[in-house]
Amino acid sequence: MVPSQVVKLLMLIEVLMSGVRLGVDALSMNYYALSCPLVEPIVKNVVNQALSQDPTLAAGLLRMHFHDCFIQGCDGSVLIDSTKDNTAEKDSPANLSLRGYEIIDQAKQMIENQCPGVVSCADILALAARDAVFFSGGPVYDIPKGRKDGRRSKIEDTINLPAPTLNTTALVKMFGQHGFSVRELVALSGAHTLGAARCSSFKHRLSHFDSTHDVDPNLDSNFAKTMSRTCSQGDNASMPLDPTRNSFDNAYFNALRRGMGLLFSDQSLFADRQTRRIVNAFAMNQAMFFFNFQQAMVNMGLLDVKEDDEGEIRLDCHSVN
Numbered sequence: 001m002v003p004s005q006v007v008k009l010l011m012l013i014e015v016l017m018s019g020v021r022l023g024v025d026a027l028s029m030n031y032y033a034l035s036c037p038l039v040e041p042i043v044k045n046v047v048n049q050a051l052s053q054d055p056t057l058a059a060g061l062l063r064m065h066f067h068d069c070f071i072q073g074c075d076g077s078v079l080i081d082s083t084k085d086n087t088a089e090k091d092s093p094a095n096l097s098l099r100g101y102e103i104i105d106q107a108k109q110m111i112e113n114q115c116p117g118v119v120s121c122a123d124i125l126a127l128a129a130r131d132a133v134f135f136s137g138g139p140v141y142d143i144p145k146g147r148k149d150g151r152r153s154k155i156e157d158t159i160n161l162p163a164p165t166l167n168t169t170a171l172v173k174m175f176g177q178h179g180f181s182v183r184e185l186v187a188l189s190g191a192h193t194l195g196a197a198r199c200s201s202f203k204h205r206l207s208h209f210d211s212t213h214d215v216d217p218n219l220d221s222n223f224a225k226t227m228s229r230t231c232s233q234g235d236n237a238s239m240p241l242d243p244t245r246n247s248f249d250n251a252y253f254n255a256l257r258r259g260m261g262l263l264f265s266d267q268s269l270f271a272d273r274q275t276r277r278i279v280n281a282f283a284m285n286q287a288m289f290f291f292n293f294q295q296a297m298v299n300m301g302l303l304d305v306k307e308d309d310e311g312e313i314r315l316d317c318h319s320v321n
């Protein structure tokens with residue numbers, strides 16, 4: 001079999017496998033077909049308008065969906081505000097740089113005007129993340145809908161978000177606990193084709209790195225200098241995660257091959273033999289990356305979803321009903 005046939009065969013197997021996983025859920029592609037048929041165009045319009053003004057917000061929406069799904073499942077828990085009795089997920093240090101809440105609010109308001117009390121905040125966030133990827137030049141894909149909003153949002157739960165200091169072994173373990181394969185971990189990490197990170201997320205690589213190195217030896221030396229210059233402006237100074245921060249492409253994987261992954265966790269995907277193979281494949285074949293990313297995103301969007309009376313349709317995404 002020639003290599004292109006092998007790729008096609010692998011893709012077919014993945015489609016069949018993801019169908020198996022999807023089948024067990026009560027979510028569906030046409031969940032709102034009768035109750036709110038315009039939900040998808042409304043979200044898409046709001047997202048497109050906002051991103052036309054500020055394309056960097058695409059990264060914010062994508063990351064927000066990830067942080068929602070990894071904690072308590074995709075249930076909009078990341079959108080809930082703290083109250084005097086409860087410090088919510090969004091006030092965790094890991095979530096302080098999340099952006100794009102106003103886009104979700106605007107979409108929710110327009111949807112409530114059309115079909116009150118029908119569409120969950122969790123679904124709106126999942127759709128907005130999907131539309132942000134497409135707006136930025138990434139793949140277009142359909143996602144199942146019908147998630148319910150959760151009633152719990154606690155800062156302590158965010159301990160389960162991955163830290164940028166994790167190596168591949170730890171990432172494989174953490175993502176594995178959510179049911180993701182190694183290939184899915186690498187594909188999802190490709191979300192770092194969009195956006196930026198603050199110095200506080202990568203400065204540990206630049207001095208006193210470990211007992212034998214001052215600077216992370218996997219870093220390109222010129223890139224390390226640029227990182228140090230950024231950090232000289234303070235912990236909140238930021239740098240793009242790849243050279244094309246507003247384009248959804250495979251430049252992130254090519255950057256890893258040059259030792260120019262900004263986060264330790266990113267570069268570690270190239271340092272590890274098992275994941276390097278996949279990084280190289282995605283760097284050489286953008287279509288393969290897109291295909292694996294969209295499959296993994298559909299699966300991420302199904303994490304611990306709440307159905308029926310396990311959750312509610314929040315009237316305001318900022319607070320439980």
Ligand code: HEM
Pocket residue numbers: 058059060062063066097098099162163164165166171188189191192194195196197198199200201263265
């Ligand atoms: C593999 C484990 C991951 C780790 C350790 C990680 C960690 C981080 C860190 C530390 C930042 C920078 C935050 C800051 O400095 O303000 C970041 C940014 C970002 N992450 Fe991840 N992340 C991971 C996986 C993911 C996944 C699976 C997605 C989405 C599917 C994602 C989407 C993003 C995006 C889009 C940004 C840029 C945000 C912006 O510019 O506003 N990340 N991530």
